[in-house]
Amino acid sequence: MRALVRIFSWLYAVAVYGFIFLPVVVLVLFSLQATSFPIPPFTGPSLRWYDAVLADTRLTSALLNSLLVAALSSAVAVTLGFLSAWGFARFALPGSALLRGLITLPLTVSYLIIGMGLLVLFNWAGIPKSLLAAGIGHVVINLPLCFAIIYSQMGDHQINIERAARDLGAPEWKVLLLITVPVMAPAIFAGFFLSMTFSWDEFVISFLLTRFDTTLPVEIWNLLRSGLNPKTNAVGSLVFAVSIVLVVLFELMLLRRKPA
Amino acid sequence: MSAAGNTGRALPWALVTPALGWTLLFFVLPFVAMGFSSLTAHDGGGFTLSNYSQFFANPAYWQAMVNSLQVTAIVTVISVLLAYPFAWILAEQVPERWQRLALMLAVLPFWTSYVVRSYSWLLVLAQNGVINRALTGSGLFSEPVQLANTRLATIIGFVHFFVMLLTLTIFANLKQLSPSYRKAAADLGAGPVRTFLHIVLPLTLPGIMVGAFLTFVLCIGDYITPQILGGNNELLMPQLVMMQIGRRGDFPLASALSIILMAVVTIAYLACARWLKIERA
Numbered sequence: 001m002r003a004l005v006r007i008f009s010w011l012y013a014v015a016v017y018g019f020i021f022l023p024v025v026v027l028v029l030f031s032l033q034a035t036s037f038p039i040p041p042f043t044g045p046s047l048r049w050y051d052a053v054l055a056d057t058r059l060t061s062a063l064l065n066s067l068l069v070a071a072l073s074s075a076v077a078v079t080l081g082f083l084s085a086w087g088f089a090r091f092a093l094p095g096s097a098l099l100r101g102l103i104t105l106p107l108t109v110s111y112l113i114i115g116m117g118l119l120v121l122f123n124w125a126g127i128p129k130s131l132l133a134a135g136i137g138h139v140v141i142n143l144p145l146c147f148a149i150i151y152s153q154m155g156d157h158q159i160n161i162e163r164a165a166r167d168l169g170a171p172e173w174k175v176l177l178l179i180t181v182p183v184m185a186p187a188i189f190a191g192f193f194l195s196m197t198f199s200w201d202e203f204v205i206s207f208l209l210t211r212f213d214t215t216l217p218v219e220i221w222n223l224l225r226s227g228l229n230p231k232t233n234a235v236g237s238l239v240f241a242v243s244i245v246l247v248v249l250f251e252l253m254l255l256r257r258k259p260a
Numbered sequence: 261m262s263a264a265g266n267t268g269r270a271l272p273w274a275l276v277t278p279a280l281g282w283t284l285l286f287f288v289l290p291f292v293a294m295g296f297s298s299l300t301a302h303d304g305g306g307f308t309l310s311n312y313s314q315f316f317a318n319p320a321y322w323q324a325m326v327n328s329l330q331v332t333a334i335v336t337v338i339s340v341l342l343a344y345p346f347a348w349i350l351a352e353q354v355p356e357r358w359q360r361l362a363l364m365l366a367v368l369p370f371w372t373s374y375v376v377r378s379y380s381w382l383l384v385l386a387q388n389g390v391i392n393r394a395l396t397g398s399g400l401f402s403e404p405v406q407l408a409n410t411r412l413a414t415i416i417g418f419v420h421f422f423v424m425l426l427t428l429t430i431f432a433n434l435k436q437l438s439p440s441y442r443k444a445a446a447d448l449g450a451g452p453v454r455t456f457l458h459i460v461l462p463l464t465l466p467g468i469m470v471g472a473f474l475t476f477v478l479c480i481g482d483y484i485t486p487q488i489l490g491g492n493n494e495l496l497m498p499q500l501v502m503m504q505i506g507r508r509g510d511f512p513l514a515s516a517l518s519i520i521l522m523a524v525v526t527i528a529y530l531a532c533a534r535w536l537k538i539e540r541a
Contacts, residue, residue, distance in 0.1 A: 005353075006353065009349045009353045012345055012346065012349060013346065013349050013350075013353075013354075016342065016346045016366075016423070017365070017366070019420065019423070020366060020369050020420065020423070020424065021368075021369055022384060023369070023377065023380030023381045023383065023384050023420070024368075024369040024372060024377075024380060026380060026383045026384050026390055027372070027376065027379075027380040027383060030383060037388070038383060039383070039386070039388045039389060039390075039393070040388075040389075040390055040393045041393075080278050080279040080282055081279065083275045083276070083278060083279065084275060084276045084278070084279035084280070086275055087271075087272050087273075087274075087275030087276040088276060090272070091271075091272035091275075093272055093273075093276065099276065099280060102280065102283055102284075102288075103279055103280065103283055105283070105287065106283065106287050108477070108525075108529070109522065110477065110478070110480075110481025110482075110498075110521075110522075110525070111481070112481050112482075112483055112498050112501065112502075112518070113294075113481065113518045113521065113522055114287065114290070116294060116501065116505075116514060116515065116518045117287070117290030117291050117293065117294045117518075118286065118290045119505070119511070120290060120293045120294045120297045120511055120515055121286075121289060121290040121293040121294075123511065124293055124297075136286055137286070139282065139286070140282070140283070140286045140287050143279060143282060143283065144283075147279065172271065200373075201373050201374050203373075203374065203375055203484055204483055204484070208505070216373070217373055217374070217375050220373065220375050220376060220379075221375055224375070224379060224488065228382065228383060228386060232376070232379055233383070235376070236372050236373065236376030236379065236380065237372075239372055239373050239376060240371060240372035240376075243371035243372065244368070244371055247371060251364075
């Protein structure tokens with residue numbers, strides 16, 4: 001019986017892993033062939049389409065735009081999230097639960113609807129479509145996330161050392177910069193990293209709120225209009241490679257932090 | 261608390277106001293604007309309910325909601341059924357020290373961009389894609405099968421993503437279960453099957469509900485997967501919304517459709533929340 005369960009478990013796990021990996025393997029494999037269609041049979045390795053991607057200034061500038069929007073919107077989201085989390089954790093504010101609920105509310109609404117709302121508002125206010133508009137939308141989706149992560153990590157321990165610092169005469173800004181920020185660093189870092197990932201991958205808000213200068217997912221979307229295209233394979237594989245490097249770095253940093 | 265006198269009242273509000281202001285200005289206000297917009301006519305004029313009545317009167321619009329609900333329900337059920345055994349195997353059959361690696365491996369393919377991930381399924385499912393080449397090459401089929409641009413393709417693309425998501429949530433749930441429950445059941449004479457059915461499954465049910473609800477919300481609001489994999493043969497709600505903006509620039513109708521979509525999600529949330537509370541009592 002137990003052996004049967006083990007065998008069946010193995011088969012099932014292998015099947016699920018196969019299902020999960022199938023599209024990515026196909027994506028990367030056919031990015032490496034020189035023919036103008038990324039379809040079987042595989043005709044041998046070539047980096048032709050990677051050259052084409054790196055030479056395409058629309059794609060490379062979209063990549064830089066994406067990085068810029070992700071970094072800046074995440075910095076704003078994590079700053080606002082941290083300050084408000086600190087405010088709510090340290091002081092008893094009237095209507096605190098309600099206000100905290102308001103800040104986390106955007107988590108329950110789909111990106112499409114958040115983007116639609118901003119589009120209608122900006123259209124009505126005469127604000128043109130731009131990377132800035134998309135960045136504002138990215139802060140809307142990431143602020144509740146940063147707030148929730150940082151707020152949930154603020155406990156008695158941290159309040160006690162803050163109090164000790166204040167008793168020893170530290171002014172409020174010194175407590176914030178020298179005590180709270182370092183103590184909360186892991187949560188702040190986690191919030192920033194998650195925001196970066198979500199902003200980097202976000203499509204629909206950027207699609208609705210940008211026009212000429214746009215982000216990488218929107219530019220990839222524009223490539224898709226031409227159907228199956230080995231260039232799309234190459235861009236996708238590059239994004240995949242960069243993400244994996246970032247995740248491995250993140251893991252290593254977490255592992256190094258643990259023993260301390 | 262020894263907060264200094266004059267900063268005592270100003271400081272807390274100075275800390276929370278930027279976040280609250282941002283939420284009010286760029287989340288609540290857009291929503292109000294969308295509400296107003298949905299009550300105006302596309303070609304000008306005053307207050308009207310025609311955008312909402314159009315949705316109920318036009319069978320094509322109504323059909324998009326039905327399609328969305330059907331696809332979302334199918335995706336949620338299949339994803340839970342596939343993910344649960346997988347999460348169970350990872351949590352129970354894989355040795356402890358390999359579990360972290362096994363999970364990371366399961367998440368790995370999702371680190372490419374969401375748009376590219378849907379496109380990758382198109383490579384697999386296309387007329388001249390991998391599956392059709394394998395089917396015709398092996399002689400099983402003489403003609404390629406229509407897989408891309410169908411509801412099936414949309415469902416496969418969605419299930420791929422949500423199996424990963426649900427595996428993570430169910431795995432976390434299974435790991436949180438104290439082993440003493442299972443030991444107690446075994447001591448009282450229950451076999452592994454009975455222990456699973458009467459102890460493990462009921463205790464992980466609230467977690468499954470949360471995961472299923474998350475799947476429902478994310479799935480019903482997604483535009484990318486149905487647009488890339490399902491094509492325009494059969495429209496889902498997000499596609500219908502985007503179509504109003506793209507082709508016709510009809511913001512009022514798009515706003516009304518978005519609000520209807522959100523109302524459906526809210527109803528699902530209320531239904532789900534009540535169910536979860538009953539479960540906890």
